Amino acid sequence: MSSDDSKMTLMRVLQVVLALAFLYAAWRILRHCCCQPSQAALLEEDFLGNFQDGLLRQNLDDPNAARWSCSICAFHNQLRTMHCVLCDAAKDASPTAALSLRQQSAMRRKQWARTLSPTGDLQWPSSDSMHGQFVIAYDPATSTCAWTPLATMSPFLAPAAGETLTTWQWRQLIALQDASFSTKVAAFFTRLSHTSRSTTKLNVYRDLAFESIHLLLQIAPASLCSTTSITMLGESGVDAGGLQREWYSLVLAAVLTPSAGLFCVNHKEDGAYMIDHRTSLEPTNLTRFRAVGRLYARAMLDGQVLPQPLCVPLLKALVGAPLSVADIAYLDPTTSASLHYIATASSVDDLCLDFTVSRGKSDLVPLLPNGQDVPVTLSNRAVYVDCMVRYLLFDRVQQPLAALLHGFNEVMPADLVLPFDYQELGLLVAGSAADLDVDDWKRHTKMALAHAATNSAAWFWELLREMTPTQRRHLLQFTTGSSRVPIQGFQGLTSFDGRLCPFTVEAIPYARGVFPRAHACFNRIDLPLYPKKELMKDGLRVLAQLEHAEFTIV
Numbered sequence: 001m002s003s004d005d006s007k008m009t010l011m012r013v014l015q016v017v018l019a020l021a022f023l024y025a026a027w028r029i030l031r032h033c034c035c036q037p038s039q040a041a042l043l044e045e046d047f048l049g050n051f052q053d054g055l056l057r058q059n060l061d062d063p064n065a066a067r068w069s070c071s072i073c074a075f076h077n078q079l080r081t082m083h084c085v086l087c088d089a090a091k092d093a094s095p096t097a098a099l100s101l102r103q104q105s106a107m108r109r110k111q112w113a114r115t116l117s118p119t120g121d122l123q124w125p126s127s128d129s130m131h132g133q134f135v136i137a138y139d140p141a142t143s144t145c146a147w148t149p150l151a152t153m154s155p156f157l158a159p160a161a162g163e164t165l166t167t168w169q170w171r172q173l174i175a176l177q178d179a180s181f182s183t184k185v186a187a188f189f190t191r192l193s194h195t196s197r198s199t200t201k202l203n204v205y206r207d208l209a210f211e212s213i214h215l216l217l218q219i220a221p222a223s224l225c226s227t228t229s230i231t232m233l234g235e236s237g238v239d240a241g242g243l244q245r246e247w248y249s250l251v252l253a254a255v256l257t258p259s260a261g262l263f264c265v266n267h268k269e270d271g272a273y274m275i276d277h278r279t280s281l282e283p284t285n286l287t288r289f290r291a292v293g294r295l296y297a298r299a300m301l302d303g304q305v306l307p308q309p310l311c312v313p314l315l316k317a318l319v320g321a322p323l324s325v326a327d328i329a330y331l332d333p334t335t336s337a338s339l340h341y342i343a344t345a346s347s348v349d350d351l352c353l354d355f356t357v358s359r360g361k362s363d364l365v366p367l368l369p370n371g372q373d374v375p376v377t378l379s380n381r382a383v384y385v386d387c388m389v390r391y392l393l394f395d396r397v398q399q400p401l402a403a404l405l406h407g408f409n410e411v412m413p414a415d416l417v418l419p420f421d422y423q424e425l426g427l428l429v430a431g432s433a434a435d436l437d438v439d440d441w442k443r444h445t446k447m448a449l450a451h452a453a454t455n456s457a458a459w460f461w462e463l464l465r466e467m468t469p470t471q472r473r474h475l476l477q478f479t480t481g482s483s484r485v486p487i488q489g490f491q492g493l494t495s496f497d498g499r500l501c502p503f504t505v506e507a508i509p510y511a512r513g514v515f516p517r518a519h520a521c522f523n524r525i526d527l528p529l530y531p532k533k534e535l536m537k538d539g540l541r542v543l544a545q546l547e548h549a550e551f552t553i554v
Contacts, residue, residue: 067180071095073106073423076180080440085432085487086181086423101329102270105312109421112322113177114155114170122155122170132386133322136394138162138405145402147394150322159320160405161414169415176419184419185428185487191416192301200226204247205233210254212247216294216407217287224294224411228302243521245481248295248304255292256308262288262400266331272311274331275404277396289400293407296429300412303494305431307484313393315422317401318408325389335392343385348376355384357391367391431484435469436476441503444490450507450529459533460505463540471544478543479503481520493523515539 067076070084071093077084082091087106099107112133115125124130133150137159148159156164165173176187200223204212219226230243256263256273262285264276279285296318299306312330316323325343329336342348355371356364367387368374376384394401420428442461451457464472473483480503486492494501503523508514510528516539517526525543530536 070106072099072103073109075106076182083434085434086427088434101267104326105330106423108326109423112150113421114174116171116174120167120171122167124150124155132324132382132389134324134386134390134394135159135320135322136317136401136405137320138402138409140406140409143402143406145398145405147390158414158418160318160417161320161409163414165415173415173418177421179419181424181427181487184424187419188416188428189303195225197301198223198226199229201229201231202247203231203233206235206250209247209250210260213251213255213288213291213295216291216298219294221410224298225301228298243481244302245304246520248299248302248306249477249482251295252306252308255288255295261285262292266311267329267333270309270311270330272309272330274311274314275397275400279397279400281399286399286403289403290407293404293409294411295407297408297411300429303486305482305484305486306429307431307482309426309430312422312426314401315426317405319417319420319422319425321422323389323393325385328389328392331392335388339385339388342376342381348378348381351376353384355387357388359396365391365395427487431487436472436485437489438464438472440489440491444493444502446502446504448505448507448527451505451527454529455533456507456527456529456536457505459530459536460527460540463533463537466537467540467544471541474544475540479518479520479525480523510535515542518543 066079068079068091069076070087070089072089072095073084073087075084075086077091083089084091084093084106087103088100089103112124114122117123130149130151135148135150135153136145137148137153137157138145138161140162153159154164156167156170158165176184179187200219202212202215204215228244228247230247232243232247254260258264261279262276263273265271266274275289296306310318313323313327315321316327325336325339328339342351342353353376355367355374355376357367359365364372366372367384367390374380417425438461441464447457451460464475467475476485477483480493486494490503491500493503501523504525506524506526508517508526508528510530514528516528518524519526527536528539530539
């Protein structure tokens with residue numbers, strides 16, 4: 001073959017290669033233009049339903065699912081969790097390790113659970129260790145409560161409600177009491193779903209959240225267990241769940257603020273709330289505590305999570321669990337240590353104590369008649385410790401506590417609460433204090449096709465992981481009406497009627513200056529199809545910095 005023929009052949013090969021490259025490039029461009037859905041096309045076909053028809057919270061947990069048992073408190077946790085939901089102990093925690101106050105309380109939660117003897121009789125688990133154990137017993141006939149030694153109380157009495165239950169009722173409750181927490185929760189919501197509940201509509205102003213609590217006292221007895229529906233006056237939102245969640249959050253924040261003078265945080269470690277012993281005993285103020293009792297009970301029936309936790313002594317009062325000197329640690333660690341020293345010291349004479357306690361700067365309160373004339377000695381120090389425990393946990397908050405129990409019992413049937421121990425009740429009311437699990441959030445989110453088909457979905461989850469825990473809670477507050485998720489995690493999000501309503505990310509067209517919009521009634525955020533991750537970051541940051549949402553969209 002001549003050199004000219006070789007050159008011609010090479011030229012033809014190059015022409016063919018270039019032609020093929022041109023055709024391939026043209027095919028890629030044509031394919032992208034014709035086959036890649038545009039934003040408009042995606043949005044046109046993009047609709048995500050909000051409800052999982054027919055599913056309620058009690059349908060979520062499989063009681064037979066594998067779980068790991070906490071070595072500290074014996075709580076059964078889902079396998080995906082690395083820390084105990086109840087006490088925050090690590091999955092591999094050693095039972096001999098130093099325990100936090102929260103873990104100590106969780107470890108003792110089953111100590112005084114009633115049991116059935118081999119002959120079928122109802123009894124306390126250990127009659128030998130009843131000394132120093134007391135129960136707050138509510139009397140519905142007088143709307144008062146009494147400090148009762150556990151040794152003198154019948155095990156048939158449900159003290160927080162003041163009801164004496166039959167052996168048959170206790171057998172049913174004990175069977176549920178020994179079941180897993182998820183089984184108890186399922187039974188709780190199943191019982192509610194089988195009850196015909198009317199709806200009570202409350203018209204409130206956002207800026208008058210504290211004043212709106214009195215509306216709870218105007219609810220007729222026949223409607224005390226009704227579902228709560230909220231209308232925010234001056235706003236256009238319609239309550240499908242978000243307004244209800246937002247109202248509970250606003251009212252509770254107003255009730256617990258120090259300026260209200262009703263509750264206070266005694267122990268900084270757990271940030272839990274106790275009745276403020278300095279609160280006014282005026283009748284008007286006591287009615288507020290009755291309303292707070294109704295608030296907590298109705299929140300439980302409405303399936304709402306109230307993120308500010310109650311302290312252990314108050315939770316024990318709500319379920320009728322025994323109280324002792326160990327519970328002083330949740331109010332005042334210094335006083336708790338002092339009482340422990342008095343109870344164990346070889347001599348107390350040098351302490352120069354008598355049976356009085358200081359109230360304020362100058363008032364002395366006698367713990368016994370003429371207590372100022374009774375010195376504390378080795379022979380009576382156990383009595384002194386018991387008197388101090390009674391004063392700190394009961395006497396100084398007796399009237400507001402009775403009012404709170406009154407309101408709580410008006411709404412909540414005793415047999416709904418009794419299967420739960422006090423730690424489980426705290427979890428049911430306030431949800432988990434653990435940081436929001438972004439993996440769980442992602443796992444139980446419905447993402448719009450327009451986001452899933454572009455980079456938007458990946459950007460959204462990346463930005464959530466980059467946020468601080470506080471920012472994530474603010475974003476959740478804005479998009480669902482609550483800064484905490486239910487005990488089942490994100491899969492437990494519901495509308496006002498208890499139907500499951502998963503977190504949803506809808507897609508809307510992007511335009512300069514358009515921010516994400518929240519439909520908290522449906523646990524939904526409308527997220528623009530941002531062309532850049534930084535623009536999405538700016539939009540989400542705005543939401544994460546908002547303290548509350550105004551419901552102008554439903």
